[in-house]
Amino acid sequence: MQYTQIRPYAAQRRDFQRLEIISLLPAARRRFSFPFPPDCVTMSAYIHAKGAAYMEHKADRRNWAIRPLTETDVEPYLDIYLNSYPAYKSLDEECRAHYREKHLTELLEDTQTRTMGLFEDGVLIATMKLILFSMNIFGAMQPACGLMALEVHPLHKRKGAALEMVRYFEDYARRSGALLTLLLPFRIGFYRQMGYGFAGKLYEYHLPTAALPRPDAAALAHLRLMQPEDFDAALACHRRFAARNHGMVEKFDEEIRGARGDIQVRRLGWYDGGVLRGYAAYRFESASDSNYTQNRLSVEELVYEDGAILRGLLGGLNMQADLAQTVILRTGEEDFHHLLDDPQDVSKNYIDYGFLQTNVSAVGTMFKLVDGEDFVRRTAYRPFPAGTLTAAFRYRDELAGDERCLRIAFSGGRWAVADADAAADVTVTCRQGDLASLLMGSCQLEGMLRLGAASADNGEAAQQLSRLLHYGQKPWLNSDY
Structure with a gap:
């Protein structure tokens, strides 16, 4: 088998020190198209002449690598899947054959979904599926990225594998141009600590x-x-x-x-x-x-x-x-x-x-802003009530571990990103996940302030901001992912 390796360096984030592009999948997988950072390599180099490339992420601190799964990974994938989601499943050959066929069909036919694996010293220890959604955000269909079926081998838990996969998922969403990352929580607190907020109930x-x-x-x-x-x-x-x-x-x-x-x-x-x-x-x-x-x-x-x-x-x-x-x-x-x-x-x-x-x-779907400023710019079409106000939202980036501030100017029935040095009429301090919920309209600022889930330095301006942020329909979805 011939294959080409291209190893550009990406400084997008300290946890993603290197991306390896390795073209070795069969030609039948040409229909796959993985979004790829434009500053790393040209698209012509990215797509190999005899197949479709995949991305391999090398994590620091451990001999870990994340890459899309292929047909050769199906048996270790089933070992993890059948033991991570055991309800209604057995370990007999009939059950294994059913899910083997299902997984191979997904690998060969699905274009929206990527099944990724985390390998330690070449051994598969965790898997997940990444979905490119088309999502209604304030009346316009926008790209969003979903996380599905995150699972860790029973003997490789508690070493940070799930966290590493979530980091990769969020980086993938950013490179895909998604406005939001979406997931269904297996444990709500785990994802709250990663900066995720609630959609509608x-x-x-x-x-x-x-x-x-x-x-x-x-x-x-x-x-x-x-x-x-x-x-x-x-x-x-x-x-x-x-x-x-x-x-x-x-x-x-x-x-x-x-x-x-x-x-x-x-x-x-x-x-x-x-x-x-x-x-x-x-x-x-x-x-x-x-x-x-x-x-x-x-x-x-x-x-x-x-x-x-x-x-x-x-x-x-x-x-x-x-x-x-x-x-x-x-x-x-x-x-x-x-x-x-x-x-x-x-x-x-x-x-x-x-x-x-x-x-x-x-509570079902939880979401997170991929980039707050990008979200505001790309939803500039959202209508707002009349009023002029500049608001600053202070929050802690849960994964990066640093303090952030998003400034938004409301004027003429629209919102826009305000200059970093713009004076704010009100400063709201909240959790990162609650910021996503506030901007998506799944909670009310006044209610958050009453409960102490958020704070504001100007009560009158905060009431005006709450009225501005109100949206007539809370976001909800019941998609089976």
């Missing part, structure tokens, strides 16, 4: 199916049970849904493949003039070990262009009350309970004093 309702809005004749005329061949129409509908809702992401390749092959999921579609404008994806689940007629509906997706379509879809689910006595549905809409005449859930839980449980809520 998810609300899960478990209701009597009959509690959903009843359908009317006009809505019924638009409803249709979808067939497997309608999947591409559902995908296009979801893409439009993402383009309308702040914080949503388009489905990525592995997620699409899994959804297309899931034969247990049913879809109820809302059509207008032959065009799919909304759908509910759901499955029937048994609610009793002894009575097969007792079931519940588990609604995995509610996709809709407006409230009338949502009510129509819920009406269609209401009609299934004879088959499924209860329904579980999930939404990022804080005000969903106002849609229901009786939003009390089936638990009948009572909370002092006089409160009846309607749902449970959960």
